Amino acid sequence: xxxxxxxxxxxxxxxxxxxxxxxxxxxxxxxxxxxxxxxxxxxxxxxxxxxxxxxxxxxxxxxxxxxxxxxxxxxxxxxxxxxxxxxxxxxxxxxxxxxxxxxxxxxxxxxxxxxxxxxxxxxxxxxxxxxxxxxxxxxxxxxxxxxxxx
Numbered sequence: 001x002x003x004x005x006x007x008x009x010x011x012x013x014x015x016x017x018x019x020x021x022x023x024x025x026x027x028x029x030x031x032x033x034x035x036x037x038x039x040x041x042x043x044x045x046x047x048x049x050x051x052x053x054x055x056x057x058x059x060x061x062x063x064x065x066x067x068x069x070x071x072x073x074x075x076x077x078x079x080x081x082x083x084x085x086x087x088x089x090x091x092x093x094x095x096x097x098x099x100x101x102x103x104x105x106x107x108x109x110x111x112x113x114x115x116x117x118x119x120x121x122x123x124x125x126x127x128x129x130x131x132x133x134x135x136x137x138x139x140x141x142x143x144x145x146x147x148x149x150x
Contacts, residue, residue, distance in 0.1 A: 018133070
């Protein structure tokens with residue numbers, strides 16, 4: 001499995017918006033600048049997240065993007081599927097090695113392993129919310145600050 005830039009940036013953008021819940025919308029350009037991400041990429045990711053119902057947008061001078069749900073109700077799986085389309089590509093589905101052997105109804109000893117891996121990845125990603133990631137940041141912050149101070 002390979003985590004793409006779409007998935008990683010999708011999580012960075014979503015986590016940024018999760019940190020700002022209750023503070024109003026964030027313009028895409030501001031979000032891109034604060035997270036040091038390419039503006040064009042951020043715009044495309046926000047569009048994907050909006051289409052998937054992860055974020056909402058507001059037009060106007062004070063417009064921008066915000067999470068559509070509370071951080072506890074948005075999972076890492078939600079964000080990756082919205083950003084990337086899938087969390088795990090089953091090789092048999094995406095790049096069939098052999099038209100006969102890789103048919104969905106064909107007997108294949110490898111496909112069950114890929115399906116199991118896909119299931120476990122999806123379960124794991126669905127079990128972690130943006131709120132969990134925010135909590136992890138809070139736990140890690142004191143150690144980082146202690147090192148910076150010392």
